[in-house]
Amino acid sequence: QKGIADNTLIIFTSDNGPHRENGGDPDFFNSNGIFRGIKRDLYEGGIRVPFIANWKGVIKPGTTDRLAALWDLYPTFLELAGVKNSKPVDGISLVSFLQSKKSKEHDFLYWEFHENSGRQAVRWKNWKAVKLNVNKNADGPLELYNLNEDPSEQYNIAEKYPGVVTKMASMINREHVYNKDWPLLPPEIKK
Numbered sequence: 001q002k003g004i005a006d007n008t009l010i011i012f013t014s015d016n017g018p019h020r021e022n023g024g025d026p027d028f029f030n031s032n033g034i035f036r037g038i039k040r041d042l043y044e045g046g047i048r049v050p051f052i053a054n055w056k057g058v059i060k061p062g063t064t065d066r067l068a069a070l071w072d073l074y075p076t077f078l079e080l081a082g083v084k085n086s087k088p089v090d091g092i093s094l095v096s097f098l099q100s101k102k103s104k105e106h107d108f109l110y111w112e113f114h115e116n117s118g119r120q121a122v123r124w125k126n127w128k129a130v131k132l133n134v135n136k137n138a139d140g141p142l143e144l145y146n147l148n149e150d151p152s153e154q155y156n157i158a159e160k161y162p163g164v165v166t167k168m169a170s171m172i173n174r175e176h177v178y179n180k181d182w183p184l185l186p187p188e189i190k191k
Contacts, residue, residue: 006056009080009098014049015070017041036153042111042121042130043153059098067106067123068094110175114184122171128153129168134184142169 018026019039026038026045037043051068053059071091078085079093090110096103108124118134126148133140142165144158158165176184 009053009055009058011073012050012052013070013073017046017049034152040113040116042113042119044128044147044151047111047121053098055098060100066097067109068092069106069109108171110171112176112184114182118184120172120176120184122168122175123147124168124171127164127168129158129165129172131169131172142172144168 016039017035017037018024018031020026021039026032032038032045035043035045035048037045037047039046041047069091071089072094073091075085075089075091075093076095076098079095092104092106094103108122111119111121112134113119114135117132117136120131120134122129126146128145128147130143130145130153131140132143142158143153143156144161144165145153145155146157147153150157178184
């Protein structure tokens with residue numbers, strides 16, 4: 001009646017996959033479908049989430065496999081509000097993309113999680129690398145998955161693609177920045 005829906009971007013998404021906290025049972029409803037992992041994992045079941053956007057007269061109906069992340073919402077909302085961000089951020093505004101215009105895309109996505117002995121992951125094209133137990137073994141091995149062929153991340157193919165592993169390990173090492181509030185790889189063990 002008030003016409004609010006005619007000028008409103010509505011987004012439905014989540015910041016992580018299902019969890020076991022407070023009695024949660026992701027297996028009961030098969031919450032992750034084919035995806036491995038849950039909240040606090042860096043496998044697809046812990047980080048791949050739905051993103052549904054509706055913006056009457058702006059967004060055309062359809063689907064996409066474009067890489068985007070929760071941190072893209074901040075620059076998106078700033079742009080929509082006409083506010084300039086004075087500090088660099090990892091996110092990329094999705095406004096042009098939502099308007100079906102040419103837009104900048106991520107070259108890769110990087111995650112890290114300081115709990116559970118430390119975890120890091122990077123997604124580049126169809127490749128996904130996961131590194132576990134980072135705080136116990138900073139030079140530990142990377143798991144490698146081809147998400148186009150193995151979206152469930154069941155088959156670690158790191159030994160078959162050493163060049164891809166080297167490139168993705170370099171991305172992980174370059175992207176990590178130590179933070180005392182979220183300790184992962186304390187400076188004295190970071191290479």
